[in-house]
Structure formats: C-alpha cells, structure tokens
Amino acid sequence: MNLKDRLTQSLRPLVGPDVEIRWTIPKHKRQGDLSTNAAMIAAGRRGVPPRELAQELARAIPARELALEKVEVAGPGFVNVWVGAEYYQSVVHEILREGPAYGASAAGGGRSVIVEFVSANPTGPLNVVSARAGAIGDSLVRVLRKAGYRVSAEFYVNDSGRQVRRLGESVIARARGKQPPEDGYHGGDVIELARRIYAGRDPSEADDSDEIGRLAAEHNVERQRAVLDRYRVAFDRWFRESELHEQDAPARALEQLRERGAIYEKDGATWFAGSRFGDDEDRVVVTSGGRPTYLLPDLAYHLNKAARGNKTAIDLLGPDHHDYVNRMQAALTALGHDRFLEVLIVQQVHLVRGGERVKMSKRAGKLVTLGELLEEVGVDVARYFFLQRKTSTPLEFDLDLAREQSDRNPVYYVQYAHTRIRGILRQEGFPSPNADSDLSPLGQPEEIELIKHLERFGETIARAADTREPQRLVGYLEEIANRFHKFYTAHRVVGVEPDVSEARGALVLAAGIVLKEGLNLLGVHAPERM
RNA sequence: GCGCCAGUAGCUCAACCGGACAGAGCACCGGCCUUCUAAGCCGGGGGUUCGGGGUUCGAGUCCCCGCUGGCGUACCA
Structure with missing residues (x-):
C-alpha cells in the first residue's frame, strides 16, 4: 500500500465513509509535502469547527510508523504532512524495479x-x-x-458516396487535360493521381467515374497511411x-x-x-x-x-x-x-508564419498538408506542438517558432533534460546504479523535489486517461524536466563520493525512465544527444 | 435566433474533478560555463482571472444574466 492510501486509511474512521479523502501537493513548501482538505468537508456535514476536526485527524496519523517528519494543521483546516526522505528513496527504488512499466495502472479496469x-x-x-x-x-x-x-x-x-464519384470525375478531367468540375477537387495532387491511374491507359475512353473514384480513393488511403506512419500514428x-x-x-x-x-x-x-x-x-x-x-x-x-x-x-x-x-x-x-x-x-488549427496566419483555401486545393508540415518542422516538434493545448480550444501553430532550434522552442526543453541524463549515464568511472543501490544519501532539496514529481507519473496518466486529455502529460513532463535541470545545476553525479555518486546515478536513471516513457506516450523521441 | 467552444501578465498558455498569497514560457533588464552538453540555472518588474449577481467556511473553477471572439446551424459527407 502506498503512502497516500495508508494516510487515508488512518483518517477514514474519523471522517466517515462518504467523504472523499484526497491528498494533493500544496503550492507552497511551507504547506508540507502532502495536504488534505478532508476535515473541512467532513466538518460541514457534522457541524463541528473544521480546525477542531483537523486537529483530531492530525493526531490520528501514525507519524512515526509512516516515517513522517511532521504533521500540522494549517489555514482554515488543512492537514499538512511532511514526508521523510526514506519514503522518497523508496520511490526511486520502485521506478528502477518497474522500469518502462512504471506509471502503468489499472485505472481503466480493462474497459x-x-x-x-x-x-x-x-x-x-x-x-x-x-x-x-x-x-x-x-x-x-x-x-x-x-x-x-x-x-x-x-x-x-x-469510401462510398458522392464524394468518391466527384473525385473520379476530377481525375478523369485531369487525365484529359481539363479542369475538374466546379464542385470537384482542384488540388495539384489530383493531377498526379491522374497520371498514375492512367499510366498505360487511354484517357479518351469513356471511364466510369465511380470506378476511377474508387481507384483514386485507394491511392489516397495508401498515401494517408504512409504519412501517418511517418508521423508515428498507428x-x-x-x-x-x-x-x-x-x-x-x-x-x-x-x-x-x-x-x-x-x-x-x-x-x-x-x-x-x-x-x-x-x-x-x-x-x-x-x-x-x-x-x-x-x-x-x-x-x-x-x-x-x-x-x-x-x-x-x-x-x-x-x-x-x-x-x-x-x-x-x-x-x-x-x-x-x-x-x-x-x-x-478537435478545434481549428491556424498556421502562423512571419506573425501572420497562413491563408488556406480548400476549394482551390491550397492547403498545407501533414506531409509538408512534417517536412518543415519534423515529427517530434509537430506532435509536441499539437499536444500543448487542450483539444477543445483553437490552436495557433507558429511555424517560425517550430522551426527554430533554440531555447525558445519548448520541445527541446524536455528532450534536452533527457539528453543530459544520457550524458551522465554515458560517463565512466562511477558506480553503476541499479535497483538495489543504497539511496540513503538522497535528501537534498533538489533531489526530493524531483522525486516528488516523478512519483506523480501514474496518477497523471490515469487522470489524462480519465479526462481524455493527453496534453496533461506535456505540462507534467515540462515540470519533470524543470526539476531535473535544477538538480543538474545544483549537484554533480560524477566525481563525488562513491556512495553519493551511485545514489544520484540511480535518481538520474529513474528520471530518465519517466522522461523517456512520458515522451513515448506523446509519440516524441527521447534523444541520446542533441 | 439557437447550439458548442473560449475569454487569466504585453504575447502564448497553466492552475491537479471548489481550497491556503493565481503560476510558467516568451519578450524586457541583470547575473552564472577550468569539471556530467549554457537548447540550462539564478534574480527583477509585471494581474480588478471580460462585467454583474448567486451558492459556499472558501470561486479563475459551480449556477444565472449580460458582453466579446471563434466555429457550427442542409432532404451535403
């Protein structure tokens, strides 16, 4: 049983069965590592002062048994808990034991x-x-x-219906060197389609537009499949x-x-x-x-x-x-x-170049295609940019920013953290960390802050799944990258005392697992070098 | 007219199914590289969360009324 569950268990008798006990990470450090508002909710139903009930809850938590540093009542009736370093060390062990499977859950219940x-x-x-x-x-x-x-x-x-016939009519027209009908398809791709379909065929024969349409549609499906494959969409x-x-x-x-x-x-x-x-x-x-x-x-x-x-x-x-x-x-x-x-x-996408929206016209066949986009910015950038915003809000896609290989481009912030991790692990001459490494040297604030967020991987995934909002992972990974960069700046892994070196190496390894697996959920590569 | 989505720092957006003083990035100003990649880190200024009511111990978040913007409103797919 994990820490939150054990904390919840200790409070349950006091708040009753119908109050949901949720543990959140407070915004401010002085509010502890974990916090619950259960006393405020339960107090309302029972008609007792929230702070009084909170005091009762705080006393009910077996702080010593759970290796907690402190339990405190604060504000209008929050119960705040300070967690000891040993617990966070155990989280790193857990990540190393589970490897790429870390973060998986049964939240969906096999549905x-x-x-x-x-x-x-x-x-x-x-x-x-x-x-x-x-x-x-x-x-x-x-x-x-x-x-x-x-x-x-x-x-x-x-692949049925009038649009396919219209496509067929457009292809036939192009094959004969004519313009497609008014309500047909005017894109340049139709010209090439005509060339391919009519290779070794006489364009002047009276072709069935349904049949040609079906052929053309199959060609298009294959092309769509090919570009989606390149896009890592299966x-x-x-x-x-x-x-x-x-x-x-x-x-x-x-x-x-x-x-x-x-x-x-x-x-x-x-x-x-x-x-x-x-x-x-x-x-x-x-x-x-x-x-x-x-x-x-x-x-x-x-x-x-x-x-x-x-x-x-x-x-x-x-x-x-x-x-x-x-x-x-x-x-x-x-x-x-x-x-x-x-x-x-999925709301509209507006491409922006040079500070202005790129004008696109479907009728004239002037559209920026997925293939062109990938050509221009690459798969990692494209996927990452699309996953930054909520599905239901319109998205401005800044092509200049997307092309820029600089610190202004947020994709690299996360990838760079992974690169730094691989860089450390490539070093020689320090004890190679593993799932049995002694982690007791871990306790620096930057180390704990990193672990605290690594631990949230599973619940972040479960919540992203439940709300159908995969973009939650993006913010989460940026947070992990941020914590890692801070750790990296503050502490050295290689060239310090061996026991510290091995423990930090284990933490770096664990962070690498979460970053790589997280990026994988976005379909974005986790590079070795940049 | 009706429906859906949105309105938070100069710009782009967060805020964990109501929580404690609303946070990041970019842009602007100033620091940090003899040692694991400076695509990084640290510091600074910046806000009436569109407006008005309501529910609540507590509202950016929920409800109602407005305002603004986007999209949609076919005997088309």
Missing part, C-alpha cells in the same frame, strides 16, 4: 474502448486539423492503454464504409429505428424523430429522392463498434462536425446505446 480519429475523406492529402487529431488521438490511445484500458484505434474510411483497423453497405448495415439500422417507432414519413422523405431523444430537431434519413443521408451509415458504424464488444466509443471530430453530435447521440439513445459515445471536438 474496452474504441477510439476513432482522423477519419479524413479519401479525396486528398491530410490537412493540419487531421494532423492535430492524429497527434491527440494517437497519444490518447497510448495513455489509455497505459492506464489499463483495452483500446483499439480506428480510422473510418468514407491504427489497429482501417474500417471502410463500403463494408457496411455490403452487409446492408445502414438499411438494418433504419429498420431498428423504425421498430422503436422513431421513424416517420413526411413530405416524401423519411425522418428520424431525434427531438424525442435529445436532438434539437428531427432529421431526414432518406431523402425524397430515395437517397439515404450520412446519418444511417454512420449510425450503422457505431452500432458495429458496440456489437464488437466495446463499452465506450470515443470519436475525435473536426470542428465542422459540431452539428452532427446531437443527432448521432439521439440515434444511439433511441437504440438503447446512450452513454456509449463520447465526442471530442
């Missing part, structure tokens, strides 16, 4: 989660919003896995919409809605009564022209996810799909799958 992200249309290259979604989605998957969820990552390929499955149509799944989804009485006819169209299940208004699911709208295949897809045994589906959607959320939730609710779907809206 099956399917995370769908990027899911860009196969009509062209990936843009910067897809880039952001890719970084966030992939890191979220890694974080969820580390926190004990069973996770599968999925890319939904919209999917367990690329799920094709056409698969659903082959199984008649959209029609069956419609039948299920009909059986629930959620379908009616009006004005020659077929409607889903979403307003009865939480949507703002009812929606057309089959047009008066007899065409199903996208809601049906998408609903079928989500039913498919549920049928595969997933308990939760997390969708990362672009800002243009805002409106879609309510109707999908309503449709799932109608079929008994409320609380199945969680939607994260």
Whole structure:
C-alpha cells in the first residue's frame, strides 16, 4: 500500500465513509509535502469547527510508523504532512524495479474502448486539423492503454458516396487535360493521381467515374497511411464504409429505428424523430429522392463498434462536425446505446508564419498538408506542438517558432533534460546504479523535489486517461524536466563520493525512465544527444 | 435566433474533478560555463482571472444574466 492510501486509511474512521479523502501537493513548501482538505468537508456535514476536526485527524496519523517528519494543521483546516526522505528513496527504488512499466495502472479496469480519429475523406492529402487529431488521438490511445484500458484505434474510411464519384470525375478531367468540375477537387495532387491511374491507359475512353473514384480513393488511403506512419500514428483497423453497405448495415439500422417507432414519413422523405431523444430537431434519413443521408451509415458504424464488444466509443471530430453530435447521440439513445459515445471536438488549427496566419483555401486545393508540415518542422516538434493545448480550444501553430532550434522552442526543453541524463549515464568511472543501490544519501532539496514529481507519473496518466486529455502529460513532463535541470545545476553525479555518486546515478536513471516513457506516450523521441 | 467552444501578465498558455498569497514560457533588464552538453540555472518588474449577481467556511473553477471572439446551424459527407 502506498503512502497516500495508508494516510487515508488512518483518517477514514474519523471522517466517515462518504467523504472523499484526497491528498494533493500544496503550492507552497511551507504547506508540507502532502495536504488534505478532508476535515473541512467532513466538518460541514457534522457541524463541528473544521480546525477542531483537523486537529483530531492530525493526531490520528501514525507519524512515526509512516516515517513522517511532521504533521500540522494549517489555514482554515488543512492537514499538512511532511514526508521523510526514506519514503522518497523508496520511490526511486520502485521506478528502477518497474522500469518502462512504471506509471502503468489499472485505472481503466480493462474497459474496452474504441477510439476513432482522423477519419479524413479519401479525396486528398491530410490537412493540419487531421494532423492535430492524429497527434491527440494517437497519444490518447497510448495513455489509455497505459492506464489499463483495452483500446483499439480506428480510422473510418468514407469510401462510398458522392464524394468518391466527384473525385473520379476530377481525375478523369485531369487525365484529359481539363479542369475538374466546379464542385470537384482542384488540388495539384489530383493531377498526379491522374497520371498514375492512367499510366498505360487511354484517357479518351469513356471511364466510369465511380470506378476511377474508387481507384483514386485507394491511392489516397495508401498515401494517408504512409504519412501517418511517418508521423508515428498507428491504427489497429482501417474500417471502410463500403463494408457496411455490403452487409446492408445502414438499411438494418433504419429498420431498428423504425421498430422503436422513431421513424416517420413526411413530405416524401423519411425522418428520424431525434427531438424525442435529445436532438434539437428531427432529421431526414432518406431523402425524397430515395437517397439515404450520412446519418444511417454512420449510425450503422457505431452500432458495429458496440456489437464488437466495446463499452465506450470515443470519436475525435473536426470542428465542422459540431452539428452532427446531437443527432448521432439521439440515434444511439433511441437504440438503447446512450452513454456509449463520447465526442471530442478537435478545434481549428491556424498556421502562423512571419506573425501572420497562413491563408488556406480548400476549394482551390491550397492547403498545407501533414506531409509538408512534417517536412518543415519534423515529427517530434509537430506532435509536441499539437499536444500543448487542450483539444477543445483553437490552436495557433507558429511555424517560425517550430522551426527554430533554440531555447525558445519548448520541445527541446524536455528532450534536452533527457539528453543530459544520457550524458551522465554515458560517463565512466562511477558506480553503476541499479535497483538495489543504497539511496540513503538522497535528501537534498533538489533531489526530493524531483522525486516528488516523478512519483506523480501514474496518477497523471490515469487522470489524462480519465479526462481524455493527453496534453496533461506535456505540462507534467515540462515540470519533470524543470526539476531535473535544477538538480543538474545544483549537484554533480560524477566525481563525488562513491556512495553519493551511485545514489544520484540511480535518481538520474529513474528520471530518465519517466522522461523517456512520458515522451513515448506523446509519440516524441527521447534523444541520446542533441 | 439557437447550439458548442473560449475569454487569466504585453504575447502564448497553466492552475491537479471548489481550497491556503493565481503560476510558467516568451519578450524586457541583470547575473552564472577550468569539471556530467549554457537548447540550462539564478534574480527583477509585471494581474480588478471580460462585467454583474448567486451558492459556499472558501470561486479563475459551480449556477444565472449580460458582453466579446471563434466555429457550427442542409432532404451535403
């Protein structure tokens, strides 16, 4: 049992079973190493003065047994605890014993989660919003896995429908040296697509735009897959919409809605009564022209996810799909799958160069692609920048800053800490630290501060998983790097007394494990040298 | 009009599911390299957390009303 649990255990009888006892690290050192507000919460319910109860709690903590230095009541009724160095030494041992597995937990309880992200249309290259979604989605998957969820990552390929035919029409036009139709795709990539598809083929034959569209879409999927691979974003499955149509799944989804009485006819169209299940208004699911709208295949897809045994589906959607959320939730609710779907809206990305926003136009095909972005700033910088901000807030991506290899660029701050760690461990002539090293020489403030934050790795991951906010790891790692740099500046590892040297070496090793594993959760490399 | 997201230092953002004096980075000023990489460290100035109410022992955080900005509001995907 860890320290927090043992502290909690000692207070439980005094505050009762229904008060949550949380231990936080206070902002100020004079408030101790750990602090709880349990007395204030419990006092309110029991009608006793908070400080009085806090005094009782403080007395109930077996300070000597837990090797605590001090227990104190402060402020309106906080109980503050000062932890002895031996405890922090044991944390370093634990990290060294567990290695890269350190920080893993069972917080997710093995719950099956399917995370769908990027899911860009196969009509062209990936843009910067897809880039952001890719970084966030992939890191979220890694974080969820580390926190004990069973996770599968999925890319939904919209390989059916009118956009594919439009792509086909555009390719055919380009092959014949003409401009694509007004509502077609005007990007330069279509010209190259045409060249490849029509290699050894006569462009003047009357081609089927559906067939050419499918071919072109497959090419695009392969390119998307290749660039995502370079971006270190991996999917367990690329799920094709056409698969659903082959199984008649959209029609069956419609039948299920009909059986629930959620379908009616009006004005020659077929409607889903979403307003009865939480949507703002009812929606057309089959047009008066007899065409199903996208809601049906998408609903079928989500039913498919549920049928595969997933308990939760997390969708990362672009800002243009805002409106879609309510109707999908309503449709799932109608079929008994409320609380199945969680939607994260990945907000817009604005590229900034020379202090001004880079203008992008989808119609003219003038978009900065993921491939170009990686070319310009590299994978580590791109992923790190996208993971700095909350998913739900718009992001300014400063290309000049991203290209800059200087201290202004925050990526290097964290990577540099890891580099310094490897630098120390490369040195010869000092005792090689290991999981059995005697750590009793550790006790300097910079050492303790570092360990204190290393210990928070697991709870940070668990919380990032629970809130679906992988960017929490970024702030955490910057904090670790900061503590390490301070330690590095204040103390030498090599060339001091052997016992101190070995103990500090063990701490450095432990910090390296956490930094590398943390960066790995972000999909960012931890370099040996810079 | 309605919905979603946001409004915190000059700029970009934090603040651990309400906690003790709101913190970092950048920018600006000043220090620290004979020794494990100075892409680092130390110090300095900087704030009515958009405004107004409410709940609470306690609110940047929760609720209500405004204001400002972004996005979305199709028998398109």
